[in-house]
Amino acid sequence: MELKREFGPLVTTGSVHGLAWDGERVWFASSEGLKALDPRTGEIMRTLAMAADAGTAFDGRHLYQIVEDRIVKIEPDTGEVVATIPAPGLGDDSGLTWAEGSLWVGQYGARKIVQIDPETGAVRRTIQSDRFVTGVSWADGELWHATGENDTSELRRVDPDTGEVLERHDAPAGAFISGLTTDGESFYAGGGSSRKILKVARRGER
Amino acid sequence: MDALIRAAARALASGDPLRALQCVALREDADGLALRGIAMAQLGELARARDLLRRAARRFGANERARARCVVAEAEVTLALRESVPTQRLDAATSVLELHGDRQNVAHARLLAARHALLLGRVDEAEQACADVELGGAPPMLRSIGALVQADIEIRRGRATQARSALQRARKAASVAGIDALAAEVDRALARLDAPAARIVRHGGETVARLDEVQAVLGGHALVVDACRRVVGPCSLARRPVLFGLARRLAEAWPHDVSRQQLLERVFGQRRASESLRARLRVEIGRLRAALRGVAEIEATGQGFRFAPLHGDVVLLLPPVEGDDAAVLALVSDGAAWSTSVLALALGVSQRTVQRALRELEAQGRVRAIGRARARRWSLAAVSGHATAFSLPATPAVHYDPSDADGTEA
Numbered sequence: 001m002e003l004k005r006e007f008g009p010l011v012t013t014g015s016v017h018g019l020a021w022d023g024e025r026v027w028f029a030s031s032e033g034l035k036a037l038d039p040r041t042g043e044i045m046r047t048l049a050m051a052a053d054a055g056t057a058f059d060g061r062h063l064y065q066i067v068e069d070r071i072v073k074i075e076p077d078t079g080e081v082v083a084t085i086p087a088p089g090l091g092d093d094s095g096l097t098w099a100e101g102s103l104w105v106g107q108y109g110a111r112k113i114v115q116i117d118p119e120t121g122a123v124r125r126t127i128q129s130d131r132f133v134t135g136v137s138w139a140d141g142e143l144w145h146a147t148g149e150n151d152t153s154e155l156r157r158v159d160p161d162t163g164e165v166l167e168r169h170d171a172p173a174g175a176f177i178s179g180l181t182t183d184g185e186s187f188y189a190g191g192g193s194s195r196k197i198l199k200v201a202r203r204g205e206r
Numbered sequence: 207m208d209a210l211i212r213a214a215a216r217a218l219a220s221g222d223p224l225r226a227l228q229c230v231a232l233r234e235d236a237d238g239l240a241l242r243g244i245a246m247a248q249l250g251e252l253a254r255a256r257d258l259l260r261r262a263a264r265r266f267g268a269n270e271r272a273r274a275r276c277v278v279a280e281a282e283v284t285l286a287l288r289e290s291v292p293t294q295r296l297d298a299a300t301s302v303l304e305l306h307g308d309r310q311n312v313a314h315a316r317l318l319a320a321r322h323a324l325l326l327g328r329v330d331e332a333e334q335a336c337a338d339v340e341l342g343g344a345p346p347m348l349r350s351i352g353a354l355v356q357a358d359i360e361i362r363r364g365r366a367t368q369a370r371s372a373l374q375r376a377r378k379a380a381s382v383a384g385i386d387a388l389a390a391e392v393d394r395a396l397a398r399l400d401a402p403a404a405r406i407v408r409h410g411g412e413t414v415a416r417l418d419e420v421q422a423v424l425g426g427h428a429l430v431v432d433a434c435r436r437v438v439g440p441c442s443l444a445r446r447p448v449l450f451g452l453a454r455r456l457a458e459a460w461p462h463d464v465s466r467q468q469l470l471e472r473v474f475g476q477r478r479a480s481e482s483l484r485a486r487l488r489v490e491i492g493r494l495r496a497a498l499r500g501v502a503e504i505e506a507t508g509q510g511f512r513f514a515p516l517h518g519d520v521v522l523l524l525p526p527v528e529g530d531d532a533a534v535l536a537l538v539s540d541g542a543a544w545s546t547s548v549l550a551l552a553l554g555v556s557q558r559t560v561q562r563a564l565r566e567l568e569a570q571g572r573v574r575a576i577g578r579a580r581a582r583r584w585s586l587a588a589v590s591g592h593a594t595a596f597s598l599p600a601t602p603a604v605h606y607d608p609s610d611a612d613g614t615e616a
Contacts, residue, residue, distance in 0.1 A: 099231035106224045135244040136279040138215035
């Protein structure tokens with residue numbers, strides 16, 4: 001993967017995670033709040049003051065953020081909170097995902113998942129994930145000989161004019177766990193505790 | 207395949223559907239749809255999973271390998287919906303995947319075929335499908351699933367020791383894979399293996415036994431009257447509840463006899479011994495003798511009748527607890543696929559009683575139905591089915607010809 005640009009460190013403590021592209025900005029969550037990065041200028045355009053250690057989701061139009069016992073729905077253009085629903089109370093470190101018309105709140109470690117109505121917060125279903133369901137693999141055989149340790153991807157910084165490789169980094173695959181989104185051309189990856197956001201090109205992808 | 211697809215695929219492989227959805231929930235391209243479908247399947251949203259996988263398959267167009275993957279994923283959802291898996295389509299997709307060198311998904315598809323066979327009570331077929339799976343060098347998640355299917359088969363064959371070692375392999379692979387939910391499944395199966403499997407009644411004393419202890423009894427020299435399977439030695443009396451009832455009472459009392467009075471009360475439910483009832487008793491004892499010829503003899507005593515085994519003791523096996531649920535589970539535990547009518551016949555109860563027991567057992571995740579209406583059959587649920595508990599039999603399987611269990615009605 002080719003590293004095109006680095007933004008940050010963007011905050012002074014904690015990490016960055018929960019990335020979402022709203023058409024203009026890269027939103028990310030941090031302990032200093034929910035922030036919007038303008039990838040053209042590298043500036044932080046907006047900060048919403050709320051503890052956002054985890055639990056950020058995007059439904060294509062609005063952002064959702066778990067704040068203590070509530071989930072707030074945010075209009076990204078204005079930063080305004082347009083709705084509030086009760087959170088299922090799985091704890092501060094729950095993850096939040098929007099998919100297929102529902103919000104899904106998952107405890108870290110994915111032991112319990114609660115599916116809720118994004119309008120009302122009503123619980124649609126609770127899933128006790130102590131049963132494993134397999135699925136067809138889309139990982140193209142790259143896991144075939146995995147020993148269970150992190151495999152690595154190489155991250156390169158390339159001179160845009162000459163194509164010369166300026167820097168190489170061995171980036172453990174886990175480096176991108178803290179968030180990943182795309183603007184359609186490039187990918188933005190949360191650098192976790194580096195507190196940076198990395199803009200990564202699609203080169204080298206199949 | 208872009209970074210988001212790859213990240214989502216990894217997340218799904220590690221059993222984290224929400225993280226996968228973080229990457230692809232908003233995507234309408236073929237890969238995105240497929241991964242959304244698999245994530246939904248992992249979350250138990252089966253109807254939606256099927257819809258997404260079908261849309262993905264259409265959108266993949268000429269991409270044979272991707273379409274084949276969608277077929278396999280959809281087959282898994284179908285299995286979970288307890289509908290009949292289109293085995294020809296699954297086999298065709300498996301061949302395509304093999305041609306494209308997609309080893310992992312070939313293994314997954316063959317294990318899926320084995321799981322389907324187990325659900326239908328076709329243990330031989332499952333064993334064959336498992337033998338065709340190459341798991342050397344496979345990711346630990348697949349190896350764990352393979353070992354779970356193997357354990358399932360061993361249980362149904364009555365081989366508790368082999369089942370335990372398969373489960374231990376499954377556990378180790380699940381730890382290496384780092385998938386908590388899978389490890390939890392295996393742990394649950396191991397706990398069931400240690401749970402009471404049956405009660406053993408011998409020389410008037412009753413003890414609670416684990417699966418391997420029951421197996422030891424079955425493998426010994428005693429004549430075993432198995433009230434779980436309704437079997438005496440090698441003879442199945444599942445369709446002859448009166449004969450089995452007599453055998454059970456005789457076994458309970460052995461080495462003593464049972465009076466005619468007691469037999470009439472317990473087996474025929476009659477307090478008053480009329481001459482015609484006593485005649486009927488003689489007829490049934492005669493039938494029982496015929497059924498058990500070469501296995502055991504029945505002596506007439508002054509008061510009644512007594513078992514005279516040809517050699518060794520007489521041992522009675524009972525389900526671990528009393529009750530209809532335990533009795534139904536015990537029968538179904540031989541791994542075959544039973545209809546409610548034959549279950550009712552074997553237990554000497556009404557179909558409604560059997561249906562109520564089956565609903566309860568199903569809610570506990572211990573039995574599964576397959577098929578509908580008259581063709582509906584019930585069998586042991588297994589971890590190798592989709593999102594179900596791994597159920598262990600109350601007693602190990604006597605090899606029971608599944609065609610015996612096929613009733614003509616549901």
